[in-house]
Amino acid sequence: MSMDDRDQHDPNEPDVSRRQFLRGLSGSLAASAVLATGVEAVPLSPPSPPEPLEPPLAVGPRIKGQVKVRLNVNGQVKTATVEPRTTLLNTLRDDLGLTGAKRICDRGSCGGCTVIADGETIYSCMMLAVDAQGKKITTVEGLGTPEAMSPLQAAFVDHDALMCGFCTPGFVMSCTSLLKHNPDPTETEVKEACAGNICRCGTYPRIFEAVLAAAKRMRGE
Numbered sequence: 001m002s003m004d005d006r007d008q009h010d011p012n013e014p015d016v017s018r019r020q021f022l023r024g025l026s027g028s029l030a031a032s033a034v035l036a037t038g039v040e041a042v043p044l045s046p047p048s049p050p051e052p053l054e055p056p057l058a059v060g061p062r063i064k065g066q067v068k069v070r071l072n073v074n075g076q077v078k079t080a081t082v083e084p085r086t087t088l089l090n091t092l093r094d095d096l097g098l099t100g101a102k103r104i105c106d107r108g109s110c111g112g113c114t115v116i117a118d119g120e121t122i123y124s125c126m127m128l129a130v131d132a133q134g135k136k137i138t139t140v141e142g143l144g145t146p147e148a149m150s151p152l153q154a155a156f157v158d159h160d161a162l163m164c165g166f167c168t169p170g171f172v173m174s175c176t177s178l179l180k181h182n183p184d185p186t187e188t189e190v191k192e193a194c195a196g197n198i199c200r201c202g203t204y205p206r207i208f209e210a211v212l213a214a215a216k217r218m219r220g221e
């Protein structure tokens, strides 16, 4: 066949479309790849759609109900209506107006919220109000008043055992409990009793002095 014959388009032959041409070309290339590498080319397939994301874990319904709690605080029965998740500290401060216990860390590490429950010191931020029912709670307000302070409160004043004063109610409660259980503590025992209280102002030496002085006074020495 001469060039002229090939250039001649036979009107009886169908036209080769662009698509047919490309399809033929890719087949030829695949065949070439097999010949060149001995490995059959795998035609590229479109990327599969991404896996659908796991739905978020179902969150339980928030507890919206409120409960009534009866608390024995400083010798008086007080009631408050709170959410079941409310801490004793928040109930004392926000519902009963007893702001002596301080909300500082709100996670059981500073001692600013210390109160006495059934004779033992507790962090009131770590106890739910509903769980405090039936216990005898004493807060710093229950120890004395500015006009009639307890011997320990008076010793804190006399020994200037505070700077900002934010930690002071917690220290007073811890040391009140100590002196109740141990009227003649050593300095080491005072320090151990204060191990759960933090004073950011660093008034520890004066606090220890005040506690030892109060103990002496309470023993009548």
Ligand code: FES
Pocket: 102, 103, 104, 105, 106, 107, 108, 109, 110, 111, 112, 113, 114, 123, 124, 125, 126
């Ligand atoms: S506020 Fe409770 S321990 Fe700090």
Ligand code: FES
Pocket: 161, 162, 163, 164, 165, 166, 167, 168, 198, 199, 200, 201, 202, 203
């Ligand atoms: S007096 Fe300020 S934190 Fe103790």
